[in-house]
């Protein structure tokens with residue numbers, strides 16, 4: 001990693017960072033720092049990035065128990081708060097991992113994340129995937145959990161009832177979903193007592209998901225975009241020969257040159273101007289500063305936004321093969337590509 005030390009002036013005023021108003025009226029910073037080390041960045045290095053990012057003006061952190069670094073991030077957040085940032089100025093998301101969907105596990109799992117993160121409440125708690133299937137850290141693409149299951153709505157609703165209870169208990173201020181599809185969300189919106197406040201999904205210039213994006217916005221759900229830069233260092237299990245890299249797209253490169261920034265920053269600017277909340281990962285101080293600065297200054301023009309809208313390639317990078325539930329399936333079965341929930 002490039003070793004960089006920033007000056008005290010290399011800072012963005014958090015008040016200048018765009019905010020998203022959620023269905024509750026709460027404000028969420030429209031860019032967060034991702035914290036998944038993609039199985040190769042150690043917990044301590046991610047925790048250092050959390051501290052450094054808070055120092056340059058980040059207030060939103062996207063965490064998850066399965067990233068295996070919440071305790072280290074908790075220690076970093078404690079230092080951030082000791083240094084003067086108030087808890088209410090932070091936005092911390094965590095996620096329920098797939099092996100904790102059982103009714104008796106949801107609240108305990110949230111409490112564990114809270115204990116690790118050193119917090120009394122989460123701003124947002126997400127169901128990480130709509131399947132109870134899980135895989136060991138660092139596994140390859142052929143890994144499957146022995147009792148892998150399809151999406152079963154009645155089961156998901158049992159998990160969701162416990163998610164709703166987290167709000168009643170004051171352990172989470174908002175609850176939400178991740179890796180969902182329109183047909184699954186339609187059922188959840190029909191049956192939920194407390195509707196999801198946010199939907200975290202893969203979003204970048206080569207995978208814009210316009211239908212899902214519009215669906216969540218129309219239903220008052222905030223879209224949170226993961227892999228906003230195209231996750232250039234994602235795990236091997238999430239790579240196929242057909243994958244493309246948005247940062248290498250000629251349109252993105254040309255816009256980056258016009259603005260004098262790295263193509264990654266163009267991806268982040270586009271995401272925020274489009275109305276989503278990207279959560280780019282970085283452990284490089286210059287990179288995470290540039291990403292934050294990029295969303296507070298020098299916006300893309302309408303013509304540039306249109307040019308990026310036109311380079312969607314429907315190229316999903318995080319295909320999720322490890323969550324498939326029977327032999328002979330293709331990863332498309334996880335994503336209900338025919339407009340209805342894939343039958344068991």
Ligand SMILES: NC(=O)c1ccc[n+]([C@@H]2O[C@H](COP(=O)([O-])OP(=O)(O)OC[C@H]3O[C@@H](n4cnc5c(N)ncnc54)[C@H](OP(=O)(O)O)[C@@H]3O)[C@@H](O)[C@H]2O)c1
Nearest residue numbers: 034035036226227228229230231264280281282283284287
């Ligand atoms: N809900 C889900 O199922 C799900 C799935 C995947 C990811 N996520 C979340 O989304 C976050 C982001 O996704 P991701 O980490 O896979 O991919 P990403 O944010 O698209 O890409 C991160 C990579 O981009 C590089 N980068 C960042 N800013 C840069 C800049 N300005 N210039 C050059 N390179 C730059 C980083 O390298 P350096 O460290 O060297 O800067 C890092 O390798 C994760 O960390 C996680 O929090 C959620």
